[in-house]
Amino acid sequence: xxxxxxxxxxxxxxxxxxxxxxxxxxxxxxxxxxxxxxxxxxxxxxxxxxxxxxxxxxxxxxxxxxxxxxxxxxxxxxxxxxxxxxxxxxxxxxxxxxxxxxxxxxxxxxxxxxxxxxxxxxxxxxxxxxxxxxxxxxxxxxxxxxxxxxxxxxxxxxxxxxxxxxxxxxxxxxxxxxxxxxxxxxxxxxxxxxxxxxxxxxxxxxxxxxxxxxxxxxxxxxxxxxxxxxxxxxxxxxxxxxxxxxxxxxxxxxxxxxxxxxxxxxxxxxxxxxxxxxxxxxxxxxxxxxxxxxxxxxxxxxxxxxxxxxxxxxxxxxxxxx
Amino acid sequence: xxxxxxxxxxxxxxxxxxxxxxxxxxxxxxxxxxxxxxxxxxxxxxxxxxxxxxxxxxxxxxxxxxxxxxxxxxxxxxxxxxxxxxxxxxxxxxxxxxxxxxxxxxxxxxxxxxxxxxxxxxxxxxxxxxxxxxxxxxxxxxxxxxxxxxxxxxxxxxxxxxxxxxxxxxxxxxxxxxxxxxxxxxxxxxxxxxxxxxxxxxxxxxxxxxxxxxxxxxxxxxxxxxxxxxxxxxxxxxxxxxxxxxxxxxxxxxxxxxxxxxxxxxxxxxxxxxxxxxxxxxxxxxxxxxxxxxxxxxxxxxxxxxxxxxxxxxxxxxxxxx
Numbered sequence: 235x236x237x238x239x240x241x242x243x244x245x246x247x248x249x250x251x252x253x254x255x256x257x258x259x260x261x262x263x264x265x266x267x268x269x270x271x272x273x274x275x276x277x278x279x280x281x282x283x284x285x286x287x288x289x290x291x292x293x294x295x296x297x298x299x300x301x302x303x304x305x306x307x308x309x310x311x312x313x314x315x316x317x318x319x320x321x322x323x324x325x326x327x328x329x330x331x332x333x334x335x336x337x338x339x340x341x342x343x344x345x346x347x348x349x350x351x352x353x354x355x356x357x358x359x360x361x362x363x364x365x366x367x368x369x370x371x372x373x374x375x376x377x378x379x380x381x382x383x384x385x386x387x388x389x390x391x392x393x394x395x396x397x398x399x400x401x402x403x404x405x406x407x408x409x410x411x412x413x414x415x416x417x418x419x420x421x422x423x424x425x426x427x428x429x430x431x432x433x434x435x436x437x438x439x440x441x442x443x444x445x446x447x448x449x450x451x452x453x454x455x456x457x458x459x460x461x462x463x464x465x466x467x468x469x470x471x472x473x474x475x476x477x478x479x480x481x482x483x484x485x486x487x488x489x490x491x492x493x494x495x496x497x498x499x500x501x502x503x504x505x506x507x508x509x510x511x512x513x514x515x516x517x518x519x520x521x522x523x524x525x526x527x528x529x530x531x532x533x534x535x536x537x538x539x540x541x542x543x544x545x546x547x548x549x550x551x552x553x554x555x556x
Numbered sequence: 557x558x559x560x561x562x563x564x565x566x567x568x569x570x571x572x573x574x575x576x577x578x579x580x581x582x583x584x585x586x587x588x589x590x591x592x593x594x595x596x597x598x599x600x601x602x603x604x605x606x607x608x609x610x611x612x613x614x615x616x617x618x619x620x621x622x623x624x625x626x627x628x629x630x631x632x633x634x635x636x637x638x639x640x641x642x643x644x645x646x647x648x649x650x651x652x653x654x655x656x657x658x659x660x661x662x663x664x665x666x667x668x669x670x671x672x673x674x675x676x677x678x679x680x681x682x683x684x685x686x687x688x689x690x691x692x693x694x695x696x697x698x699x700x701x702x703x704x705x706x707x708x709x710x711x712x713x714x715x716x717x718x719x720x721x722x723x724x725x726x727x728x729x730x731x732x733x734x735x736x737x738x739x740x741x742x743x744x745x746x747x748x749x750x751x752x753x754x755x756x757x758x759x760x761x762x763x764x765x766x767x768x769x770x771x772x773x774x775x776x777x778x779x780x781x782x783x784x785x786x787x788x789x790x791x792x793x794x795x796x797x798x799x800x801x802x803x804x805x806x807x808x809x810x811x812x813x814x815x816x817x818x819x820x821x822x823x824x825x826x827x828x829x830x831x832x833x834x835x836x837x838x839x840x841x842x843x844x845x846x847x848x849x850x851x852x853x854x855x856x857x858x859x860x861x862x863x864x865x866x867x868x869x870x871x872x873x874x875x876x877x878x
Contacts, residue, residue: 369717371721385815387716388712389730390710391841392710394709395693395817395818396817396850397855398633398817399709399816401814401847401849402815408731408732408805414869417847451812456795488728489811490815492723492726493707494714494721495723496717525722525726525741527635
């Protein structure tokens with residue numbers, strides 16, 4: 235009886251992005267049983283957003299009985315703080331200042347709510363349900379519009395003294411290098427290895443090489459997808475854009491490895507669709523910058539979670555990680 | 557009675573360096589009750605070294621009754637592996653290959669022996685007895701002939717999947733920069749912020765500026781101590797040597813902070829005798845390279861342990877950390 239009950243227990247996983255919010259009911263095996271979504275950016279007041287979320291989620295809760303069948307809510311959100319349950323100064327969310335997100339959710343839903351940032355949630359999802367199953371030491375790097383990271387050491391997510399650890403996208407890989415469009419820092423990993431950074435590199439390189447296929451596209455459609463299209467057609471400049479990106483990524487990864495000596499580095503996000511065009515130079519430059527004792531030990535692997543469910547799975551993993 | 561016994565319990569702390577080995581009997585309060593030392597480099601065979609160590613240490617053990625009064629041996633040694641108890645490929649020790657150090661010690665001494673590298677031991681010593689008391693998240697940087705590090709997150713030393721985590725001295729702070737005299741890597745922190753690196757910087761800068769006071773010394777006596785002598789006499793080139801060193805250190809520290817978000821960074825070792833000449837630029841460049849959420853939060857502090865005892869205290873802390 236107890237076992238049957240356990241196998242029926244579920245969690246609510248919620249991933250809040252600047253534009254969309256995804257939610258789902260997830261079981262212990264990492265199956266997304268139900269899911270849905272709503273716009274994040276339509277709600278200027280946090281209370282209105284939570285009301286709208288509750289309206290959409292409560293039919294799913296009823297389908298599984300009551301809140302008593304739920305082990306809790308796991309919520310991945312930019313600048314989400316695991317320790318305080320707050321969301322602090324998130325530049326891409328409509329709500330400003332410090333929001334007591336977990337508390338607001340608990341009051342509305344009547345169940346415990348655990349928060350962390352989206353990259354930490356992704357790392358937990360990989361550890362419970364994905365490519366990092368059984369690993370105690372790994373680093374998750376999300377390569378999307380920005381570059382996020384979640385670091386797991388000795389089986390635990392590293393949150394740091396204030397809950398903000400793991401901002402590897404903002405570490406400096408080239409002092410005095412490319413200025414970041416938002417933070418103003420010079421030479422951060424995100425400035426090179428994010429989709430935004432790749433587009434900048436591509437625009438610079440195509441201007442230098444008029445013969446590149448990349449010049450057949452209008453300015454606004456230069457992105458990692460169009461660079462990929464040219465790379466598979468063997469345009470040397472498009473290939474060089476990814477090689478350069480991979481080099482900067484690999485140099486950064488070497489530093490991360492010498493910090494926490496992970497068993498693997500997991501890569502996730504839209505940028506990894508460039509595959510070996512980025513992975514091979516990344517691996518090369520990572521190995522080249524490592525001390526010999528770290529060489530040929532760290533696996534560079536792609537996430538195994540289905541992209542559509544990964545964020546929900548990661549958020550739900552927060553509930554069961556505790 | 558039990559309490560009395562506890563208060564009398566002691567540990568053996570041993571710090572093995574390339575030239576000298578220091579050992580001591582330490583109690584729970586971090587008091588070094590007895591100590592001694594022997595040469596490391598006189599023993600070409602590891603068995604001979606352990607025999608000689610045992611000969612010197614056993615009178616101290618007898619003074620405290622028997623091995624039963626000891627909670628164990630903590631041993632800090634370059635390339636010491638916490639997981640396997642081995643010392644692997646240590647370039648500065650007389651014994652080559654992979655040495656089953658903990659096992660050899662246990663067989664000889666009849667008590668449990670725990671091993672880690674010297675920088676991790678230093679971090680543990682600070683956490684139990686020094687400036688990091690009560691901290692759960694901090695990074696220890698040792699600035700000596702080389703640059704070592706020990707990272708504590710959530711109250712635990714980060715060892716990584718293979719026991720080799722925390723080689724922050726070998727992270728690259730300037731891609732394509734100064735070639736390391738031993739590893740061959742280009743632009744590592746150690747190449748700039750170690751005593752060896754400072755001497756290189758000083759020799760370069762004094763050659764460029766014939767008016768510098770540094771030119772009054774013979775080549776072989778240019779080191780961080782003589783640079784300090786010139787800096788306190790307000791030689792602008794000597795001051796610039798430390799400023800540049802501090803800048804490189806600060807840039808590296810910013811990256812470390814964005815990795816594990818520590819409450820403090822502890823600095824230890826001969827180089828810190830340069831004080832504010834290095835600390836001020838280090839702080840400036842650390843803050844400048846941090847994301848706003850990390851700014852003005854991380855304390856940069858000097859070790860509080862007496863230098864003569866720090867290594868022994870750190871090693872003994874290994875016994876009680878478990």
